[in-house]
Amino acid sequence: MSEPAAPQVPSTRRILTGYFVLSGLYTLSAAAIWGVNTLFLLDAGLSFFEVFLANAAFSAGMVLFEVPTGVVADTLGRRVSFLLSLVVLAVTTLLYVALAEVDAGVVAFAVVSVLMGLGFTFYSGAMEAWLVDALAVTGHHGPLDGIFARGQQITGAAMLVGTVGGGLLGQIDLSLPYLVRSGLLVAVFGIAYAVMHDVGFTPRRVTVAELPSAVARNARDGVAYGWAQRPLRLLMLASFFQLGFSMWAFYASQPYMLDLLGSDAVWIAGLVTAGIALSTIAGNQLVEVLSRRCGRRTTLLLGAATVETGAAVALGLVSSFWLALPALLLIMGASGVTSPVRQAYLHQVVPSDKRATVVSFDSMISNTGGVGGQVGLGALGESRSVGAAFVAGGIVTGLALPLLGRVRAIGGAPDRIVGTKAGVESPCAASGLPAVAAIETAPVQ
Template sequence: MGLPPRAGAAASPGRSSAAARVHGNASSDPRTYHHRGPGIEEATCRLWRHVDSKVVIRTYLVITGLFTLSASVIWGINTLFMLDAGLTIFEVFLANAAFTAAMALLEIPTGVVADTRGRRASFLLAAISLALGTLAYVGVAFINGGLLLFCLAGVILGLGYTFYSGAVEAWLVDALKATGFDQELDRVFARASMVASIAMLLGTVAGGLLGQLDLALPYFVRAGLILMAFGVGFRTMHDLGFSPRTVRFRGIAGEMKKVATAGFNFGWRSPAIRLLVWDSFLTMGFFSWAWYAWQPYFLELYGEDAVWLSGLIASLFALAGIVGNSLVGRLAKPGRKRTTLLLASTTIVTSTMVATGAIRSFWITVPIFLLGAIATGVLQPVRQTYLHQSIPSSERATLVSFDSLMGSLGSVGGQTGLGYLSQERSIPAGFVVGGLVTFLAIPIFGRLRALDLPADKITERAPELVATPPDAVRPVEDPT
């Protein structure tokens, strides 16, 4: 099991030097690091002086590519694997719901790790958990363990993904600020998304071919690739622009309360972030189901039990994401509003998902589905930019996890409800109903546009990197 790929998921913009000074990590010179003594901070200081933004971006792209490659080898065959292991279609989605429920429950505790011990430590823990969870999946299928054991294995995978969510993006943002990078990051997001999509292209094709031989083979390959990603992260990923701090066991509850409070103060109380997390709740509720539902649905339309075809379609989905990502640089022009792109791409996504269920012809339905993937490739990098330019750096990992938390909560309901509908009615009915639900994202982005916030405006330089007073990092009050 793994997260459904969201074409365009990448990185985020940096923080202002003023915001950095508030937290004691930087001076007015973004390349200067104030440390309080020897140890980790002193080592970080030395690393800082010898790393530039190009190295940071290159490291991020390598980690993104390896991690996505390791995950994508099962994306095209995961549902088929679980059905082959004896689960019904509804049980498949219940197991997936257990995975996403674990993510929802563990987002805050694992967010504490990223915001205290460091983004690097969180990523390494993610890789270890995901490797163990992947092998557990194969073991459950081998012993015909059934739904309960699949759910338990899914919890391990959920733990891994919560360690990953937000941590790597936060590492990129802080490291870029520390090395003096002061440009808009929409294009960097798109580059990372293109790397991820290329890795997904290779991984899904390989996974489909391996699955044609044995559905368990992609899982063994995935575990090996995750361990490779662990090795690269251990060697090259260092916390620049961030000071790790020790948290004792008795202090974890306090840290969790602090993180939850930050999520409320800087998240829910901010009208822009609140709208964005509602979008995450709605759309992930559908897409986390849709990604696993198309596999048996398209094979049924094709009329043959061709596992390799699932890998091929998943790779075409990745290619469609690359096309969408490549359009971001052309569409995100200075002077335009990000909500214009969000509204247009969301309208296309909603229409194509409804049509995927309404039109039951393989050679028409699949291209329509892929058109929706192109629109998603535009939507996600732009949405990420808006989100990260609306939050303070000190709470960046926490609020990205908060956004993921809402998406996970939506996924639990979406996979359970649409999974039941799939078994009682049909998968096409799920596409129609779920696609109509995503229509609600259009008025959400319309309200976001009406706020007319600085994050909505595309400029040559990132607004956050202009010197701003400490008050600028306070949550925006909802005028309504």
């Protein structure tokens, strides 16, 4: 009797297409409420500070559930984790609408926000781990910076469409973007169920009795393969300050920009958020352009961090919408440079079977900063002014600069951006920076 044929290995192109499509559709669905969320919560009866208490609860949920949901991705599989994310987000988004209808108050919104954070933790790490596992099977060994940047360009475009559409729907009724979001998430569930399968990773069952030990093991792995590695620890601490500010800034900019303009038009908030999406795409595109001119990831990280800090302080000091808007876009454009470069650096260091765990641990650290940033800056924005909170937040992001400088001093292979051909030298070599001598083959995510 002949042996059964081995399963066909998908092509690199098919894997990348699946990653780009699912990530784009997920972001399109989620982004429907991003441009109006602060306005929705204010309309639901929450104060400015209470809005950010609810948002901080969301970040706290991500901190609380990052490691446990990492167990799901690393045992039951990346596909199961992604599908669970879609279900939880669809349900909690509908609960937001229900709470607003009955004027439920900040406590109820905070509870649902924690559960919404659970939904996003099922997604964080799982999709990236699925991509890199599958790419390893196809034999892809090229640099990931461009892939992550292209993926973020696609999600940025999806965010553009989602926020503009959400803003227009919100002009009719602020609850409409939430209803549309839930419907889109259900549609994405159907697509993902049909086309997404674990490749290069073998799921395994975990009993309820095994869960506590599995969570503890993942926590230990997150420390051992993430926090315990000095360059990753420094990157996580830098992200703690940067994302702690940017999470607050994204949502605080909605009422702040309308106040500067002297308008209450919801669709303008949607357009501003769409501008944020475009600036993020531009930052992603710069990664590919600048990577051809300089061979060190820390060069890009330091440059982007400097721009973010300066633009954040400027945003809080100006009193004109037309001066504040470019500053806001610079902040988000800098984030568009930082994110894919950080991803690529991390995935050059972390071993294959620990990818989802370490990415989740990294997200947990960032969201811990988000809790403090949203509560602290939200309180400052209500007691003093939103402009003062932007200045304070910008100063805090400056703390990331010396941390990134120490990562640069460590150097090593993860800091090098490798060309597509062996022996390609970086133009930065002429400036005293190390040349790139060969293609890197370290595990990628």
